[in-house]
Amino acid sequence: MTTIIPPNISDYTARNISLKQLRLWSESGDGHKQELIKLLKEIRGKLARGASPSKVITFATKSLEAFYSKKEVRGEVQLLNNRHIVFKLMFPGVNDQDLQFCLVYGEINGRTKACKFDETTPIKISAHALQRLLARLDVSSDSKALDELYSCIKLAIPWHQAASETDAQCWPLMSEHGFFVGAPSPDSLVTTLITWMKADGLSKKWLEPLENLWRLKSKKPRTLEDPVFAQEFLISFPWMLKEHVPGLDLPSLAWESKDLDRKNDPISHENTDDLMEQDVEDNQEITTYKKRSVSYLSGLNYSNTPPPLKIYDQIKGLVVQKRADGNIIVGLKNGWVGKIPKISIEKGSLLIENYIEPEIGDEIAVSIQKIKRWIDEDAFLISLDPVDISDAHWAEIEKLIPINSQVFGKISVDLKNKFGVQLSDGHRGLIDKTDVITYLQATNNTDINLFNLELEFNVIGFNAPKKNLLLSIPNLTELHKTSIIEKIQIGKTYHGTCIRFCNNFSQIQLDNGYTGVLHRNNSWGLPLPNVGDSVEVNSIYLDPTENEIWLSRIHEKLISEYFNCLPVTDTLWNSFVNNHSEGDIVEVQVKDWIEGSQGFIVATRCGMRGLMSKKEFTWYELGTTQDITLGDIFTVKITKINNLKRKVAFSKKMAEPHALDDPKVLSHKGEVFSGQITSIVDYGYFIAIPQLKADGLLHKSKIPEGVSFSKNELIKVSIADIDLQKKRISLSLVQENQDRNISKI
Structure with missing residues (x-):
């Protein structure tokens, strides 16, 4: 029976009707579900008994259409072919307090004998919501209210x-x-x-x-x-x-009561x-x-x-x-x-x-x-x-403001490495911070407030993704070149403050306003200054064109000569490779000790930086590097020049005679020495012989089975053979070492 709903009903009447309607729909809901299950069971039975697929589909279509013709049910059947249909049904369900609505999607395939459906419960409606629907919806029956409910269920x-x-x-x-x-x-x-x-x-x-x-x-x-x-x-x-919160929309009323206009x-x-x-x-x-x-x-x-x-x-x-x-x-x-x-x-x-x-x-x-x-x-x-x-928009700007045009503007914001510029025509630009600082130094305006200064700029490019003009200051190179040559002298000591710290260098702001780079290789083994630290430095390199000043710390002890690690520019590299070859003997000064790679950073007299590993210090394994101090100068051989990476390797031992260069060492053949084990390899032990200042090999074939030694252990060996050409010494184990109780390998 259809419930007649009078128009413009009161909230009280709507509430009573909604409670009644909830009860009626809930009571019908369980019956609809059971009826659907029974219908699908009957269809499955027909398919299982081998009924004609097309006849089963015809029966299923008519049955489903009859099912959703009931006043509480809505649905549709879609015929894919004469043996295959899909269907959708919506009907009320049962819940303890609220009325819920079921959404069923199903499929019947006569060819594969599939008959299945999926049921979900997307929505449920409270008595209050149904009351609002019945009171506000201008309809005359509960069927229209159901249509309103079902129209939102797919969302x-x-x-x-x-x-x-x-x-x-x-x-x-x-x-x-x-x-x-x-x-x-x-x-x-x-x-x-x-x-x-x-x-x-x-x-x-x-x-x-x-x-x-x-x-x-x-x-x-x-x-x-x-x-x-x-x-x-x-x-x-x-x-x-x-x-x-159901009821009057008080937040909206309060919001609108302010009568805010759009502006x-x-x-x-x-x-x-x-x-x-x-x-x-x-x-x-x-x-x-x-x-x-x-x-x-x-x-x-x-x-x-x-x-x-x-x-x-x-x-x-x-x-x-x-x-x-x-x-x-x-x-x-x-x-x-x-x-x-x-x-x-x-x-x-x-x-x-x-x-x-x-x-x-x-x-x-x-x-x-x-x-x-x-x-x-x-x-x-x-x-x-x-x-x-x-x-x-940016393409239009690039047409209106071409590269090399002049614009005016003011520094507007201090960014990490750049200044933002607000141009007088409303556009924005970026300029390297060093350009502005260089300009102020060259014009003796280091104390001026940047953000009150209007400048002329050159447009040198565009940063399209960030919609900024890239700017420079006109004639900056000439201004800076003249200024830096006048105010910075190579070899002079300056006081400064660290303004930037990185792993390999610190940027130092000198008291005269110029900024230089202190590389760790020119810090004489001392930690690089951190931001805010004061430091005394010497200027060691100057390139006005590239706006570069390189600095060096002052050695804690006065030394007669300083070799500096300079930036490997085209000029420095070309000069070095034109005047040096692999195998040449040169002088270097120790600049830094690299713990991780077990070697030295050294510099030549002309400023070329290079690496000398610990193994290249001496032929003799026990010849330690402990006596080497930063600032020491000695001769080395150039062992490698890498043009691609612009790197140079040096060896001190290659510039010195080997102990086995002297044929007199042959007289020591057969002698017994106490030697220290310097390294252990798969094929034996290398043992230092202090009297010869050389290392010899005790091959594993000359060691009795089960005998082993430890690194740095002193053992007695005899010189079995000396090969002057290959510079090798072969050792044998003396009897007393063979007889001792040594743990087995």
Whole structure:
């Protein structure tokens, strides 16, 4: 029996009717499910008994059509062919307190004898929500109310999935004449419908999201069922992350009662670019409204930490809002949303022929233009530009401001290694910090306030991804060259302060304003100064053209000569390889000890840096390097010149005679010595013979089985053979070592 619902009923009447309707639908729900199970069992039986597949499909189609003709059931059957159908059914279900609705998808295949269905319960409706539906929906029967419920059921699953990902507490589910407000159910994947609102007469709070969803439905209806879109959409309305309280929409009423006009809204400000450049604290027009929204403004990011994004990052997003004021809200697929201002879209129409505005549901490539924190909302606003518009705009700038043109501007921001420049025509530029410092040094303006100084700049290039002009100062090279030659003298001592510390060098700001590099190889074994440390240094290299000054620490002991490690420029390298070859003997000075590679860093008299490993120090294994000190000068042989890597290797021992160069050593054959084991190899032991200042090999074939020794152990050996040509000494083990009780190998 159909329940007749009088129009314009009161809340009291609607509540009584809703309770009655819940009971009636619940009572019918269990019967519908049992009837469906019975029907499918009968169809399976027919297939199992070998009935004609086409006849079974005809029977199933008619039975299902009769089933969903019942007033509480809705559904459809799709005939794929005369042996195969799929069907969808919706009907009420039974629940302890709330009325739930079942969604069934099924398939019957006469050829494969498959007869199966999947049942889900996407939604349930509370008595309060049904009361609101009956009171607000201008219909005359409960059948129309059911149609309104069923019209939202296909959206329930993807939107519940999106809500779970974002921890949303309320969200809209569009229906035929309005929308339901969904909410999570405790420990359940079911969406609870907590109220229903009619499309006309909505407050601003709910009108804004619904206008966007209606727009999406008309443009891309299938996107409504996309959980990715739903997730980005929910994030763009932060108040949906808060619990919805049924009844009067007090937050919206309080919000609208402030009667805020568009110019005070950070999302819809007409002159967005000007506003965004200001510090929020200094903008009285905005900060007048301290946390002005009782609810939460859409398009803002309410977070205590800044977004994990950098200015000019390019990222793919999803358009989730097209606002009436012309601004576009984009979900960035990382938990944050940004805004494309109206002015940017208008710019695209001017720059790109036949430009098509992005529509809600479109994927779009955007670049991060600004990230601002709004103190009055305690939220972040991310300003975006579509990449295609940004690129087109920048192409126009490159035409209007070609390379080598002159522009004027002021230093606006101190970046890591550069200064940001605000040009007088409104564009932005970047200039190397060293260029500005060099200019101030050359013009004796080191004490001036940079941010009050207007300068002329040369355009030397473009940073298209970051939308900046690359700038330099005109005639800087000549200015600096003259200035640096006048103020820096090679070999002179200067006082300075470390302004930058790296693993291999420190940058030193000299008291006269110039900046030099102190490399660790010129620090005489002392730790490099850290930022803020004072240091005395000597200037050792000067290149005004490249704006380079190299420095050296002063040796703790006065030494007569200094060889410095200089930068390996083309001039230095070409000069070295033109005047030296592998095998040449040169003088070097020890500059640094490299523990990890067991060697020395040395420098030639001309400033070429090179490596000498510990093994190249002496022929004799026990000839230690302990007597070597930093600053020592000795002769070495060049053993390797690597033109590709511009590296040189040296050997001290190759420049000295070997102990076996003297034939007199043959007289020691047969003598017994006490020698120290210096190394152990697979084929035996190397033993140092101090009397000869040479090492000999005790081969394992000359050691009795089961006898072994340890490194650094002293043992007695005899010289079995001396090969002067190969410079090898063969040793034998004396008897007393063979007889001792040594642990077996």
